[in-house]
Amino acid sequence: LFVALDVTPESQRAAIHCTVNGEPVTATFPVHRILLDFLRADLGLLGAKLVCDAEICGACTVLVDGLPVSACTYLAVEVDGASVRTCEGLGSDDALDLLQQSFVECGAFQCGYCTPGMLMAVTALLDEEPRPTREAIAHHLAGNLCRCTGYQKILTAVEKAIDTRMAAGGKQ
Ligand code: FES
Ligand code: FES
Numbered sequence: 001l002f003v004a005l006d007v008t009p010e011s012q013r014a015a016i017h018c019t020v021n022g023e024p025v026t027a028t029f030p031v032h033r034i035l036l037d038f039l040r041a042d043l044g045l046l047g048a049k050l051v052c053d054a055e056i057c058g059a060c061t062v063l064v065d066g067l068p069v070s071a072c073t074y075l076a077v078e079v080d081g082a083s084v085r086t087c088e089g090l091g092s093d094d095a096l097d098l099l100q101q102s103f104v105e106c107g108a109f110q111c112g113y114c115t116p117g118m119l120m121a122v123t124a125l126l127d128e129e130p131r132p133t134r135e136a137i138a139h140h141l142a143g144n145l146c147r148c149t150g151y152q153k154i155l156t157a158v159e160k161a162i163d164t165r166m167a168a169g170g171k172q
Contacts, residue, residue, distance in 0.1 A: 108154045
């Protein structure tokens with residue numbers, strides 16, 4: 001049994017207060033802690049994925065104060081005072097949000113590894129621009145790589161979510 005001991009001296013630790021998916025979080029960790037490790041290992045939020053570890057693929061995308069960031073290269077200490085959103089905050093097992101539901105209905109994933117990052121990147125886009133064109137969606141997702149779907153079903157799923165929301169008066 002291997003147990004990793006955190007022997008970081010107190011002088012190299014940081015304390016933060018933030019919200020994660022609307023819940024207040026207070027934490028202390030080494031100043032070099034990466035946001036993705038904080039979310040996955042410390043908070044147990046396993047949606048955001050580690051793939052490239054180099055801010056290239058977008059699989060680790062989460063929102064910090066509404067803006068998409070690559071959690072694999074973002075220091076956890078930088079979210080002090082901020083609002084963090086991950087895909088776990090979009091819907092629940094019993095009630096997917098509109099975008100998640102649309103991904104399911106359109107078959108917009110296969111292995112699903114890229115999906116949490118795609119969902120969060122699109123969420124940021126739709127918060128800014130409720131009716132982007134297909135081209136604008138594709139441009140916005142240029143930093144989110146998918147090895148499986150060929151991208152077309154992802155774009156179709158986003159368009160379907162937009163259409164459904166518009167049909168409901170833009171309220172969903
Ligand atoms: S794992 Fe962070 S961008 Fe690829
Ligand atoms: S669904 Fe497999 S990488 Fe996108």
